[in-house]
Amino acid sequence: MKLNFLGGVSKVGPLSMVMHQNDMTLIFDHGMLPADPPEYPMRSPLVDIAFLSHSHLDHCGMIPALVRQNDIRVLTTHPTLEVSELLLYDSLKIAGIEGYPKHFEKADIKRTKAAFDMMGYSSKREIGGLEVEIHSAGHIPGSSMFEIKGEETTLFTGDINTSNSRLLWGTSPVECDNLILESTYGGEEHKDRGETEKELLDKIDETLERGGQAIVPVFAVGRTQEILMVLNDRNYDVWYDGMGRTVSRIYQNHEGFIRSIKALRDSVGNANKVKSHSTRKQAMDAEVIVTTSGMLEGGPVLNYLQEIRRDPKSSILLTGYQVEGTNGDMLLNNGMIRDRGATLPVECEVEKYDFSAHAGHSELVEFAKGCEPENIVLMHGDKREELAKDLDEFEIYMPDEGETIEL
Ligand SMILES: [Zn+2]
Numbered sequence: 001m002k003l004n005f006l007g008g009v010s011k012v013g014p015l016s017m018v019m020h021q022n023d024m025t026l027i028f029d030h031g032m033l034p035a036d037p038p039e040y041p042m043r044s045p046l047v048d049i050a051f052l053s054h055s056h057l058d059h060c061g062m063i064p065a066l067v068r069q070n071d072i073r074v075l076t077t078h079p080t081l082e083v084s085e086l087l088l089y090d091s092l093k094i095a096g097i098e099g100y101p102k103h104f105e106k107a108d109i110k111r112t113k114a115a116f117d118m119m120g121y122s123s124k125r126e127i128g129g130l131e132v133e134i135h136s137a138g139h140i141p142g143s144s145m146f147e148i149k150g151e152e153t154t155l156f157t158g159d160i161n162t163s164n165s166r167l168l169w170g171t172s173p174v175e176c177d178n179l180i181l182e183s184t185y186g187g188e189e190h191k192d193r194g195e196t197e198k199e200l201l202d203k204i205d206e207t208l209e210r211g212g213q214a215i216v217p218v219f220a221v222g223r224t225q226e227i228l229m230v231l232n233d234r235n236y237d238v239w240y241d242g243m244g245r246t247v248s249r250i251y252q253n254h255e256g257f258i259r260s261i262k263a264l265r266d267s268v269g270n271a272n273k274v275k276s277h278s279t280r281k282q283a284m285d286a287e288v289i290v291t292t293s294g295m296l297e298g299g300p301v302l303n304y305l306q307e308i309r310r311d312p313k314s315s316i317l318l319t320g321y322q323v324e325g326t327n328g329d330m331l332l333n334n335g336m337i338r339d340r341g342a343t344l345p346v347e348c349e350v351e352k353y354d355f356s357a358h359a360g361h362s363e364l365v366e367f368a369k370g371c372e373p374e375n376i377v378l379m380h381g382d383k384r385e386e387l388a389k390d391l392d393e394f395e396i397y398m399p400d401e402g403e404t405i406e407l
């Protein structure tokens with residue numbers, strides 16, 4: 001079996017992996033990194049079939065270009081299909097606004113939607129003499145690991161989380177010969193989720209007690225829903241805004257892909273949704289505002305920040321990783337944000353909480369050992385050596401972009 005990574009292997013970039021096995025060419029993910037300027041994988045060879053692990057753009061962002069080039073089926077789950085479609089249209093819109101090159105058109109997204117072939121967890125498919133089984137990855141709703149059984153068994157993890165969150169059960173190891181493992185948090189550990197949740201809620205209590213408001217910037221996909229579930233533990237007046245509204249509606253229709261659909265529906269139902277301009281004004285007075293974008297790069301969060309940024313009683317509680325150079329990163333380190341060309345000081349309290357949807361270092365090591373593989377290919381991370389050190393009983397591969405390895 002030969003593997004060739006077209007992108008996103010030596011760092012968290014636009015992931016794409018080509019597998020040659022049984023006279024078949026399979027491709028796993030074909031993403032786009034929404035940076036400035038965006039990053040893309042190398043052009044794919046002709047392939048027979050595609051697999052899409054989940055709806056984050058660094059995995060799905062170039063799937064329409066792939067479908068346009070190949071006219072193939074794309075195996076995935078139903079929530080991944082719906083949320084990818086939403087994000088792909090949005091990325092096309094952003095490319096238009098920012099003047100980035102467009103690698104596909106609206107018609108290609110439509111074609112991609114028709115090309116999606118949906119599978120549920122634990123279901124199996126026969127593809128060119130290979131048996132494919134799909135497992136929950138625990139990362140975001142609908143996220144999947146693909147188990148490919150030929151002469152040997154190979155597991156492609158996509159992005160994974162092994163610990164439970166409010167939204168999802170963590171994933172478990174799958175026995176295989178070849179493990180292709182994401183490495184995002186190589187060398188880094190996460191704090192216990194329950195503790196993180198409590199710290200966030202305590203900070204909101206503190207903010208409200210001193211007469212302030214709390215703004216909780218979130219990613220639309222997964223994070224909005226998880227944060228609404230955490231906030232539902234207390235009786236706050238919560239409003240939510242941004243693209244997370246549509247994603248929340250989608251996830252509520254996918255019972256088999258959520259830890260407790262009832263808990264999700266209750267939490268979303270108990271929060272107030274910003275429906276229009278006038279309700280956005282109403283939301284300005286809320287105790288807690290949950291809104292995109294998670295790194296303060298555009299989205300309604302900037303409107304809310306404009307209102308409260310000079311109020312030292314209020315707080316801005318970041319819930320995700322802040323990429324260097326983003327507004328969120330600038331706020332954390334310099335207490336400033338950029339909005340419409342101006343750099344503005346922010347006097348609110350600023351905190352960051354680690355609600356990562358990825359397994360931490362020890363969890364990745366434990367997962368890998370549990371799969372009992374012979375070979376491990378580390379991908380999608382820039383600290384793969386850290387993981388390799390703790391996995392020295394296995395044959396480890398750390399290919400670079402464009403490099404072909406044979407297992
Ligand atoms: Zn992801």
Ligand SMILES: [Zn+2]
Binds near residue numbers: 380
């Ligand atoms: Zn990723």
